[in-house]
Structures are given as structure tokens and as C-alpha cells.
Amino acid sequence: MSNYQAPLRDIRFVLSEVFDVGRQWAALPGLADSLDMDTAQAILEEAGKVTAGIVAPLNRSGDEEGCSWENGAVKTPAGFPEAYRTYAEGGWVGVGGSPEFGGMGMPKVIGVQVEEMVNSANLSFGLYPMLTAGACLSILNHASEALKAQYLPNMYAGVWTGSMCLTEPHAGTDLGIIRTRAEPQADGSYKVSGTKIFITGGEHDLTENIIHLVLAKLPDAPAGPKGISLFLVPKVMVGADGSLGEKNSLSCGSIEHKMGIKASATCVMNFDGATGYLVGEVNKGLSAMFTMMNYERLGVGIQGLALGERSYQSAVEYARERIQGRAPTGPLAKDKVADPIIVHPDVRRMLLTMKALNEGGRAFSSYVAMQLDTAKYSEDAATRKRAEELVALLTPVAKAFLTDMGLETTIHGQQIFGGHGFIREWGQEQLIRDCRITQIYEGTNGIQALDLLGRKVLADGGKALDEFLTEIRLYAQEPGVEHRDALLDAVQQLEESSEWVRDRAEQDPRQVGAASVEYLHLFGYVAYAYVWSRMASTAKAKLASDPGFYSAKQATARFFFKRILPRIEGLIACMRGGADSLYELMADQF
Template sequence: MSEYTAPLRDMRFVLNEVFQVSRLWAQLPGMAEVVDEQTAAAILEEAGKISAGIIAPLRQTGDEQGCTWSSAGVKTPEGFVAAYQAFAAGGWVGLGGAPQFGGMGMPKAISAQVEEMVNSANLSFGLYPMLTAGACLSIYAHASEELKQKYLPNLYAGVWSGSMCLTEAHSGTDLGLIRTRAEPRADGSYAISGSKMFITGGEHDLSENIIHLVLARLPDAPAGPKGISLFLVPKVMVNADGSLGQRNALSCGSIEHKMGIKASATCVMNFDQATGWIIDAPNKGLAAMFTMMNYERLGVGIQGLAQGERSYQGAVEYARERLQSRAPSGAQYLHQAADPIIVHPDVRRMLLTMKALNEGGRAFSSYVALQLDTAKYSEDAATRQRAQDLVALLTPVAKAFLTDMGLETTLHGQMVFGGHGYIREWGQEQLVRDVRITQIYEGTNGIQALDLAGRKTMGSGGALYRLFADEMRQFTASAGAELAEFCKPLNAALDNLDELTAWLLDRAQNNPNEVGAASVEYLQVFGYTAYAYMWARMAGAALGKQQEDDFYASKLGTARFYFARLLPRIHSLSASVKAGSESLYLLDAAQF
């Protein structure tokens, strides 16, 4: 199994040369004092070291050992506690946290790169701090000052961790069906009762306390999603002086036995009159939870990218070393019994597909992260609103397309290894198993596609789509003649997406099935077009430098491969969209 190396050169290229983040940071209040190119480079360097040196070595052993449940609690695999303590001691849990509560205050553009490194190193490990960061976002945005003061410092420090308790056995995506109850008490707290499942990090031995954010219903709550409230429920009660008291009335009933991410504790959590405190106002729980959802869904997309990157690193190393047959054009390595498989066209097709999707995904996830930073920190209302609208539009694409491409990429990596990709020692089959969940949790990719096509595109009458499309048009219009080879096919892809969007807007007015029938393929066309925009921008940043550095020559070659071999996928996908919904309803339920 190959060792993991953080792709720091490509991260710096995307941040500094493609998006020129230092210019943005200089325009955001207080950000210039917090981070610059040198600080960012140092943070990424250190994150690469801890990811490769401490977290990555636990990936395969963690998968083999898994988590273990007993009535006393859940134990993580050997080495996880020490690795988590080292990670927390370095301040990484609170990397993006509010400085007034002990966080480092780094922008999402930086924390997104760190998330990729940690998840490439070990997806199971990365889930624990990710859930804590998500809980912190909701607490910081919606909880009372008292709750912030009491809980955020230890959460940012990693001394305590967090979980999100949403799903119930009968209620997955449709949270309006939840049955967990919250009874008010005279002292202002609430008694929480109910059962939650699929709770990542609901119970474990990494931290001394776990702070659960629990969706529940008040006694007088209206039915459906408008009647959901959010509550902070600690595993161990916290005394007035900040010390830990007695255990709260909650327990882990079991852990799931899963296809992958086996070192991540996925729990059934039972609350039996557990003490909790409301976050935000009654019946505003979904709004409070959705504060962190854009960050979390981008984070899940980055998990898909991260598995693809890890798979590519192993595959390209193997392809350079594995000897099999001779190149179609004749022997390339006469001193060896056969040529390395990297000479074969099909292996090159797979490796270049992996490289193009990974690097395009890194640029796209960084672009969305920059919009999150702008929406959060800009002082200009119009600039904030534009960024918020772009985040709303692009979040389902980031979650779904990055993870769809993550699965494709890991499958290619496994195939490069041939039979060795199917056995455990080489590590590729674990990546395939691990990445699969990223398409499922935080809203399945089908739900994300429906969100993009229905709520964001149709729901805005196409206005959100036009915001992004206009930006891409402005880029191609302002580009010089030297970028024509990239801008011409990007413009053609935009014309296609414009037409597809208009077609869907028209058809959806008369047939409610059209959006759902078209949504998955529509998101895919959108994703490939967005990646084309990223690749055109990366080509622009690399052009003219290819003679001085192989990195830029590689970037341009990969860009040309993307436009030649991957972007044309939009044509078959567009044909599927325009085939309409009728063929989906030709069979009665009994005929399936």
C-alpha cells in the first residue's frame, strides 16, 4: 500500500495562482490580519505532515479492527485516541472556529484543503472533527451567549467533541416525521426522549465529553418540518464552574456494521429524559441545523475528492512500477522484460481521468469555499448576497458531483491495479468501500440533484443559474486569444446548459414529474460544465509557464484531456434529460 503525500503544490496553485486568495483576504474585514499566503502555506504544510505521518498509518488497521461496542461505551481502533489527542493539541479541530472562543479563525478556503488532507489520510478519522466543527457552527450562529461560553472553547480545543442527531429509523430525508420529544422544565432546560440512528461519533473514547445537537418536537409543536426544534444535549453534564458532573440520561444502544468507514462509530443513540437546552427559538430547529449544512455538504464532497486523490496516488505509483506486456508502438524499456503499464492507452485513460477529476474537483471545492468566506466576512451587502446565492446554487453540485466523481475515480484506481486492486493489502478496495457512503449521507445524491434542479433552479425561475452562467460568460469574453482552445468548448457547454435549463423550466410548468426525472442527469451536465470553467481558469494560470516547470506542462496537458475526453459526456446526459419522464411511468408497480 502506497504512502499518502499531501498535494500541497496543487493546493497552492489553486489558491494563489488561480483564485489569488490573498486579494480576497485583503478585502475582507479582519482577514488580512489573520492569514496571508505565507501563513496559509505554513498551515497546509503542517496539516500535510500530521495527515501523512500520524493519521494515514491508521487507515488500514482502523478498517480491519473497526469500532467495538459494549454497555460501557464504544472503543475506537488502536492508535486513534493518541492520534486524535495529537490532532486536537495542534489546534486543528478549531481551525475555522471563532477566535473569541478559542478557535483559529481561518477561512473556509484554508480549512477545505486541510479537510481534504485529513480525509485522504483516513476518512473514518476525519469524520470525528468534521462533526464537531459542524456542531460548533450551529452553536455559534444560533445558541445563547451562555451556551457559547460554556461549550465552544472545549469543543474548539477538541477536549469535547460534537455530534448531529437528526435521523430516526422511520425518518431519513423527511425530518418532518421525527418523533423525538422535548418536554420543558421549570428551570429552563428540557427533557429529551427518543431514539436516533446513523449518528456519526455519537459515542466513542476520543474525548471526555460529547455534545449532541438533537432535533426534537415540543409538546405544542405544529406537524411537519415547521415543528422541529434543536437542542444541545451533553453526554456528561457540565457544572457551573466548567467541570464535568454526572452522566446525562442518554446511551448508545448499538453501532452499525457497515460496508466501509468502519473506524467511524455510527451509533444508535437513545435519549431517556436527557437534559438539554434549546438552541435558537422554538420550532426553528431546521433553520439552525441548515446553518451548518452548506459547510457539511461541501465537506462531504471534499471527502469524495479526498478518496479519489488517495486512489490516484496509489494507482500512478503502481502504474510506473508494474511490468506487463509491451507498448502498442513497440518496447519502451528494452532493458526490462516488459514495459510498465503506464505506457498502455487504457491505463493512461484511467489515470488521466482520475487526475482531471481530482484537480478539477479541488478547484471547484475551493471556489465554493471562497464563496462561503465572502458570504460570511464581506461588509458589502450586495457582495454577500451574491456569494450566498452562489453557495445555495452550488452546494448540491459540490456534494453530489464531487462524490459521484470520487466513486468513479476510486474505481479507476482499483482497476489500474487489476487483481491486486481487489485484495486488501494494496488499499484500493477500502477506498471503494469508504467512498460509497459519501454519495448517501448528508442527503443522497438524488436528493441533491432534486435540490439543484427543483428548489434552486426552477424555484428561482432560473435566476440563481444565470448568476453563475453570467460569471462564466464574463470569463470567456475577457479571456485572450491564447485561451480560445479552452473557452470555445466552454462556451459551447454553456450554450448546451442554457438550453437544457430553459427546456426544464418550460416542461416543469405542465408536468410535475419532469424535474425529478431530469434532475440527476441535469446535475451531472452542470457539474461537467462547472469543471470546464475551473479547467479553463487553471489553464489560464498555467499558460506561458509550461517551459519553466513540468507542473504547468502537466496542468495544460490534463486540461486538454478534460476538454477532449470528459466534457463531451454532457451530450449523452443532455439527451437523457430531454427524453422526458414518460418512459419512467410505463410500468405499474407490480410490473417491476
């Protein structure tokens, strides 16, 4: 596999030129006086050096060695503890954390670029700081001031890590049926007992303490999801002065042996009357946890993008060097026995698909991150509300579409390598194995599709969707918009498809689930069309200043609109096929 290089030029294009995030920051009081593009660029360049130089070299060795478990202790692969310490000392764990407790305080639109870099370099490694940042977010927004002061500084500093303990052997998507219990104690703490599975970073040797956020039910809790509370449960007890005390009553029962992300410890965690502390209000645990979920689900989408980027970098280097056959128009490398495979139409189709999906995904995820920043920092209530609604609408698309496209992109990269892509030596097969989990965890992509169509589009009468489509149409009225007609046509088809499903669902509720996955993909392609139009328009205006970069951007945009966006026609035909054919077989006929 080629050495990873952070795509800093493209990141700068998206942030500074397409979206002009500096102007957004200037309008947000929480950022106006603390951040400018020069500072942000310096941060991103340093992140690129750290991820490429320290984290990426451990990707293959970490996959081959994996994590090991013995008598409740988990050991990460060689080099991981030292690399994590260096990463933490650079402040990268707390890049988006509150400055009040030692975080760097960067907006999410900067955070997502760092996330892409570390996950491209080494997804298994990147999961440890990601889960820590997510736990910090819930603590910051819902825990008491005492808990914040006691735990956040060391978590932001990377001295301690965090985990999310939601899933149980019998309860995955349906968290309302969890069995983990929390018994209130006289001193205000709780005794937490139960078993959680699939816990990323539940146990490891990277840090001296792990702070678990655990969903559990009180003895008198109402049934279902309305009876879930959230608890902070440290691996090692922490004194009032921050010193570490005795080990808490919890243990790692085993680790999973997985298809991919083998250097990430995925644990079975047993809580045996472990001391925990309530985060937020009683029976409001899901809302406290979901504060983090929009951030985490966007983060998972970026994992798909990140692996697609790594696959593309390797594939394009290989395609330039590997010689096989001759160009359709005749020999180009006349001094060699064959031409580089990059001359072949099918190889170019795959490379351009990868490039278009990666660059579209980077722009779209940055757009969603900007909405999160507006929702967090704006002082105008109406502006915050609009941003929050857009975030809710776009988050399932970001999680599911980016990861679906990420898998497609890693597979294209493997295909370009041919047989060499199927063996371990070149690293492409690892990217596919690692990417596969991104479509499953943090809510499977089928669940994301149901959430998008059922809750985010149909439940509110399509108000948030209308807001998003209105924004696109207003943009399309501006002068100099590239691919205007194709964009507006795609918007119209998404709108009509939404109305079609709404009408059919009123008569047959099965129609929502039958159409949801195709609908999410339709939505994703339209969202990418929006950002690709913006990128193409920007590139056209700046062409003379850097012809090589901007002409490539324009050509990739044309490829997207000619060869990728037309996929929506097939998706719409599938949706309109309806639900009936899904139910013609009885269960015993499958």
C-alpha cells in the first residue's frame, strides 16, 4: 500500500473556497475571536503530519497482530500505546473539546477533517479517540459540574479514554429492552450491574483509566426507551482530587474476533455492582446519549470516506505504474512492453468514480459539520433551529450514504489491483474488511434509511426536506452555477419521490420500509449533486489561478453528473416497484 498523504489541498479548497468557513466563523460569536483560516490551516497541516508519520505506519501491523485478551486484560498491537501517547500529547483527542476543561475548542468542520485523516491513516487507531470525544460530548452537555471538572480534563488530554456501553446480547437497535440495572445508593451514586457487548475500547492498555458511559434502568423505571438512564462508570475510581483509587467492579469478559478493525478492542463488558454516577436526568438517558449520536454518526460516515480516500491513493499510484496491455487508441508508452493500466477506460471509470465519491463526500460531510457549528454557536434562535433541523435530516444520510459509497470505493480500489488486491501484501483487502463495519455499527444503514424517510421526512410533513431543497433552488438561481439544469432536475425527482412515498404510506405502512434504502441513496446523490455543483462553479471562477487543480475538479464534476447522478433513475424505479413483491412469499418459503 502506498504511503498515506493527507488531502490538504482538497480540504483547503472545500473549506476556504467552496464554503468560505472563515466567513461563517466571523458571524458566530463563539468562534469570531478565537479562530481564523491561517490558524485552522496550520492545525490541519500538523494533523496531516502526525497521522501520516505516526499513525499510518501501524495500520497493517496492527491488523496482522490484532488485540489480545488474557484474564480480563487487553493488549493492543505493538506501537499503539506509544503512538496514542504522542497523538494525545499533541492535543488531538480534545481537538473539538471545551477550552474550559482543556480542549482545543475547534469547530466541528475542522474536527471532521482531523477525523478523516486519522481514520484514513488507521481506522482501528482512530476509534479510540473518537469514542473518547463522543463520551466527552455527553458529559459536557449533561453531567453535573462536579463530574465535568473531575473527568473532562484528563479525557480531553488523552490521559483517560472513554467508551459507550449501549448494546446487550438481546438488545441492539431496540434499546428499550435492555436489562442492565442501576441501584441508587445513599451517597447519591448507583450500583450498575449487567452485560454489554460490542463495546469499542471497553478495555485496553493505552491509558490508565477508561470512563464508560452506560445505559441502564432504575428499579422503578417505566418500560421501554422512556425508562433508560445514563451513568458514568469509571474503570478505576477517581478521588475528589483527581487521583486514582481502587479498581471498580467491572471487567472485560472477552474480546470479539472480527472481520476487520482488528486493532480496535471490541469488548464484552461485565458490570458487577460497579459504582456509577447519573449523567443528566433520571429516565432521560437516551436523550443524553443522542446528544453525541449526531456527531458520532457523522463521524462513522467519515470513516467510510476516509477508507475510500486511502483506497484511492493506493489505486491511482498503482494504476500509473502497473503496465498491462495497450491503450485503445494504440501504444502510448512506446518504450515499454505495455502501457500503464490508467489508459484503460474501465480503470478510469473506477478511478473517477472513487475520486468523485470521495471529493463529494468530503464536501457533503463538511457541509453537515457547518450546520452542527451553526446550531452550537449561533445566538439567533431561528438560525439555530434551522441548523438543528438540517442536522437531524442529513445525519442519517451522512452516516449511511458515506459508508455505502466508502465500501463501493474500497472495492473499486481492490478491483484496480486485480489479483494483487485480493492478497494481504498490498493492503487493499484490509480496507474493505475495515470499511464493512461502518455500515453496521452506530445504527445499521437500513435503520438510518428508516429514520430518514419515516421520521425525518414523513413525520413532520417534509418541512426539513423542503428547507434543504429550497436552499438548493435558491443557490441555483445565482449567476454562474455549473450543472444547474441537472441539479434542479434531480431536486425535482427527489421531491416527487418523497410525495409518492408519502401518498402510498398513508394506505400501506409497509411502503416506508420497502422504499427507504433506495430513498436514502436517492437523497445522497442529490446532496452530492448540490456540493458538486458548488465545487464546479468555484473551480470555473478560479481556473486561471491553478489550471491543473481546477480543471481536474471541473472534469470530475462532469463525470459525476454524466456517469453517477443518473443512478437515481434506477433507484426511483425500484422505489415505485412498491412493497407488494416483498410479501408474496410466506416465511417458510424463503
